[in-house]
Amino acid sequence: MNATSLPRLNALANALEFTDRHLGPDAAQRSEMLSYLGLESIEQLIDQTVPEAIRLEQPLALADGKSEAQVLEYLGQVADKNQVNKSYIGSGYYNCRVPNVILRNVLENPGWYTAYTPYQPEIAQGRLEALLNFQQMVMDLTGMDLANASMLDEATAAAEAMALCKRSNRKKSNLFLVSDQVHPQTIDVIKTRAEYFGFEILVGDIDTLLDEQDAFGILVQYPTTEGNVVDIKPLIDRAHEKKALVSVAADLLSLVLLQSPGELDADVVFGSAQRFGVPMGFGGPHAAFFATREKYKRSTPGRIIGQSIDSKGAPALRMAMQTREQHIRREKATSNICTAQALLANMAGFYAIYHGPEGLKRIAERVHRLTTILAKGLIERDITLAHDNWFDTLTLVVGRQQEAIAKRGYHAGINLRLVGDDKLGISLDETTSAADIEQLWEVILGVGHGLDIDLYDSALSAGSSDGIPAELRRTSEFLTHPVFNSYHSETEMLRYLKRLENKDFSLTHGMIPLGSCTMKLNASAQMIPLSWPQFANIHPFAPRDQVQGYMQLIDELEAMLVEVTGYDKVSMQPNSGAQGEYAGLLAIRKYQESIGEGHRDICLIPSSAHGTNPASAAMAAMKVVVVECDEQGNVDIDDLKAQAEAHKDDLSCLMITYPSTHGVYEEGIKQICDIVHDNGGQVYMDGANMNAQVGLSKPGLIGSDVSHLNLHKTFAIPHGGGGPGMGPIGVKSHLAPFLPNHAVSPIEGPLASMGAVSATPFGSASILTISWAYCALLGAQGLQKSTEVAILNANYLTEKLSAHYPILYRGRNDRVAHECIVDIRPLKEASGISEEDIAKRLMDFGFHAPTMSFPVAGTLMVEPTESESKAELDRFIEAMLTIREEIRQVQEGELDADNNPLKNAPHTQADIVAAEWDRPYSREQAVFPVPSLKNSKFWPSSNRIDNVYGDRNFICSCPSIDSYRD
Structure with missing residues (x-):
């Protein structure tokens, strides 16, 4: 054998191994699909479809694809180059413990991570309930009237808070005041956003600025970025006297012990939910939260989950007030949050459910107690603290010792935060132990510091003062809803997670043919490194030589x-x-x-x-x-x-x-x-x-x-x-x-x-591992083949459907690219059946709806991606042709125009077991319109949901306790 043959053969085998698993149709199926299109090769299809003027002359100059084992081995070597120091940097990012029941059953579960945005609520009730729980958690802890279902990060949430303050304030001022005690990355993003909004930003001592300036809004951090716990109520009252709205960037865990900003009369409260069970991941992804007053609901950015009813009058959830979003209002949209952080918001909400209010109190009290013990020891050894109050963060005034102490920490495997030229920040979290306090004392004071943790702990137990003034302690209840008080054992939590998952349609059930959204395979091998501590447990501001x-x-x-x-x-x-x-x-x-x-x-x-x-x-x-x-x-x-x-x-x-x-x-x-x-x-x-x-x-x-x-x-x-x-x-x-x-x-x-x-x-650095692995696994040939098969699948689907449905647009040689638009308008005019009726009826066949009424009203846009097999495409085609026959029956009077399987779709299990069936079509036609569904059926958990009712009767909190009694 030639000396170069074996590496070449191995490379080819590796590329084929993953590429053939990524692609839905195998070689024989691709050949069959090409034959149906009247073609002999996929190259011929590409020549017919893609304009020659934009075609590449050379293949991509990328490495050959690797096997899953090779990629994971290589990524393991890369991960080992990260130095996972114990982080005390804080600044909005903390070590945390992800409960294993949530790690395994949510973050690492494709039933949760492969679902789409819940625009089709009848098959998303599980996710919607989880997001509603997140909203309720945020509302309770912040003390505000309503909360949204997450935002991208704390800094962009701050920018959205600034915009809301301007939209909701009639003052002509374009000035926004920001405390210099706000996290610096938040100030950075605010300044970027403000420039083209035409806002002037002043950063400094917020009390002085408020006295001297006339602003439409102000922003403060609670506790401050340096850890100080101050009474912000007088500041809020003064701002309101000057007709300025007040935004508060809050730490979620601190609100377990501190008076809520809502109780202090804040207008907007936002922050990061990262420390509620979501790894730091070198910056993300993490869910930010955003809460405000009820009167600002239509100016609130992002998505809000609200309650409504379905066609049977049963309670159901949906995304409320969708007309605020950019896909409806375009340049007049309230915000441009096309992607929230739903998966991470769900994790944070589940963290609160698993621990409950008493569990969160234990975590918060322990973090605060350790911080107080650390502070007492430092004060006893004449270390000056910048502030007399604290929750979990201390700022030490160390003068010229700053660099020396930070270096000692570095060599001891810990990262401290540099604050200015003469201060050090230390932020503790739920992973901090008594041994960690000993190590911090040693780093700051030296090995022979002579301090005794037990003495300070005993003093606190005996009533010694801690870092939170009594008047700022929280006395109000939170997380009183049954959902936060019912699932504290792993057995109950596991079953709750599974109940919600079972209500949701994801790629684990079937194709999600959303045009423009490219819902392709997220291979398991690509997801594995997310949970590795070398990627998960890195602070975003860790020194570059550690990352x-x-x-x-x-x-x-x-x-x-x-x-x-x-x-x-x-x-x-x-x-x-x-x-x-x-x-x-x-x-x-x-x-x-x-x-x-x-x-x-x-x-x-x-x-x-x-x-x-x-x-x-x-x-x-x-x-x-x-x-x-x-x-x-x-x-x-x-x-x-x-x-x-x-x-x-x-x-x-x-x-x-x-x-x-x-x-x-x-x-x-x-x-x-x-x-x-x-x-x-x-x-x-x-x-x-x-x-x-x-x-x-x-x-x-x-x-x-x-x-x-x-x-x-x-x-x-x-x-x-x-x-x-x-x-x-x-x-x-x-x-x-x-x-x-x-x-x-x-x-x-x-x-x-x-x-x-x-x-x-x-950005959300930890998930870059997924795209790196995707490219490395496919390599140059696999990436190109994926595109080619995506085009093949789309054209096969188009041709199969075109004999029964009008296809709105085609390109050269009557080919489409990677998606097609099915025009429902002529059918609607002839039958009264709308694109929404078809979208909901597809749920009865076990499919997520295509993209509805975008980019053209009255249409369905279908994108199969390269990951779907010919069998799955044929199953979708069968569903669409069966629906077309039902439309014909409506057109010709064989089915009632208003009481038919399409208008009543989707159908639930409750429908078919009901004692009475008053519909002019059979139960079998309703739920088993094609025989294959009898072997495997996904059941929508709600009948069609009333969007108008939900917006007219706006409720974005968990159902009341009375509803549980009912």
């Missing part, structure tokens, strides 16, 4: 994405697709300012665009000009040219999705880019449909200047029931200096003047 493994992984993933996209640089900081859009537009604006063209503020957006596009443009202070599309779904190039030329003096950019949101490869995409560039603008290419480009084309070569990449779509990070997500941006070299930087942990490359868009420098 060499993370930096290697980030650099390698960036190199992969640079090659895939054709850009020159990638920023990993944006932690959602919307954040990526925003960061990309900021890069454009800052670049244009740098060349003396900061006046450019016109953003051209096709009428087919995602709603996040105009919402992001509005956040960057751009004026949106809509460009029309032609009858084939393409951008109307004549209209684009006219608009670009009309606005050439002020044109900032074009935002365009490719392939288009209409599911076609536009032939004129290069010409479109040229027109924009010729008129002085930049091209932003939305990465939502990147799954139809990888290995075949590159946005950077097509002519765009910047794109965000939905790692939770194309690159296999799970959607988690509505988050986490990641939206890193790729840019051409001229935009690279204008990528986001970070005030706390600077990034090499971007200008120092560039602010942060997220709380941590590399």
Whole structure:
């Protein structure tokens, strides 16, 4: 055998091993599908589908795919390069213990992490209940009227709080005051967001600022970033006297012991729920919380879970007031939170349920007691504390000893927080032990400190004062609802988690054919490293020499994405697709300012665009000009040219999705880019449909200047029931200096003047392991083949459906890209059956609905992805054809126009066991419309839910105790 043959054969085997497991249809099935399309090879399909002008001449210059064993072994070696010091840095991030029942059954469970955002509530009641629990937990601890279902991180929540204060305040002032005792990363993000909102930010001593300035709102940290516990009620009262609204950044665990901000009359309360059982993960993902007054509910950003009723009058949950979101209101949206942190919010809520109020009190009291013992010992040895009060954080005034003490800690395996030039911060958490206190004393005071923990502990037991003044102690009850007082044994908790999981449809049940959302396989091997302590237990502001493994992984993933996209640089900081859009537009604006063209503020957006596009443009202070599309779904190039030329003096950019949101490869995409560039603008290419480009084309070569990449779509990070997500941006070299930087942990490359868009420098860094593994497992050939099979699956599905349903748009040779749009409007006109009726009826067949009424009202957009097998595609086709026959029966009067399986869908188990059945179709047709369902059936847990009722009778808290009695 040739000396080079064995490595080559091994590489080929490794690539095939994972690629063939990732792809749904095997070689024989692909051949059968191609034959149905009248083709002999997949290359022929690609030649017919993808414009030659944008095709790559060479395959991706990436390594061959590796086996799962090789990837995990390599990642293990990378992980070992991270030094997991005991972290006392705090600043909003803490070590915590993830209860194993939650770790195994939620974080590591595809039944929870592969579900989609609960826009179809009838098959998402489990997730919705979990998120409602999270909201109730936040409302109880903050003392506020309502809470949302999570946000991206604490710093972006602060920016949203600032925006809410401005929207809800009639004052003409554009000034927002920020205490210098707010976490520095939060101040960084606020400043970034405020610039293009036209707000002025003043940071300093908040008492002095409030006396001297007239502002629409103020922000304080409670406890402060240095750990001080102060009575903020007088400050809040003074702010209200001056007609300013008050936002409070709060620590969730501290609110177990401290008076709630709601009791102190705050207007907005937000923070991070990370320490409620979610690992630090070098920055995320973590759920932020956001709570406010009931009167601000329509200005509240993000998603809110509310109660409603179904068609039988039974209580049911849904996402309330969805019209506030960017997919409805576009540039007038309340916020641009397209990805929340649902999976992590659920974990935090379950943490509170598992421990209950008494368990949380024990944790909080223990953390506080250890902090007090540490403080008492330091004071006895003449160490000056910056503050007399504390919950879990001490700031030590150590003068010139700062660096020496920090170094001693470093060598002892602990990280302390540097505060200014002469202070050290120490934040304790639920993992801190008595031995840790001894070690801290030794690091700060020396080995012979002579302090005795037991003496201080006894003194506290005897009533010695601690760090919380009696008047600031919480006396109000919290977490009184039965859900927080019923599941404290592992047996009961496990069963509760399973009951909720069983109500939810996820990729464990079947295809989720959502157009534009790319719900593909999230392979188990890609998920495993998430739980490794070398990745999970790293503080986001740990010294860079302790995170060499993370930096290697980030650099390698960036190199992969640079090659895939054709850009020159990638920023990993944006932690959602919307954040990526925003960061990309900021890069454009800052670049244009740098060349003396900061006046450019016109953003051209096709009428087919995602709603996040105009919402992001509005956040960057751009004026949106809509460009029309032609009858084939393409951008109307004549209209684009006219608009670009009309606005050439002020044109900032074009935002365009490719392939288009209409599911076609536009032939004129290069010409479109040229027109924009010729008129002085930049091209932003939305990465939502990147799954139809990888290995075949590159946005950077097509002519765009910047794109965000939905790692939770194309690159296999799970959607988690509505988050986490990641939206890193790729840019051409001229935009690279204008990528986001970070005030706390600077990034090499971007200008120092560039602010942060997220709380941590590399966003939700821990889940980057997933996309790295995805690329490494597939390699160059596997990535390209995945794109090709995604296109094959979409075209096979399109052709099968097209004989029975109108397909709205097609590209060259009547092919579609990776998704198709089924036009329901003619059928609705003829039968009265709507796209919603079909979406709900598909649940009876064991499918999640396709994307409904986007980008065109009255349509269904279907994207099968490369992960779905021919058998699953055929099952979906069978369901759609069966539904089409039911529509025919309605049209011809064989089924009642208002009382039929479509109008009554979905059907539940309760329906078929009811004593009476008054419908003119059989129970079997209702729940077993095709024979295969008798072998395996997913049951919707609710009948169709009334959206209007839920918004008119807005309730976003857990059901009352009386409802349990009922």
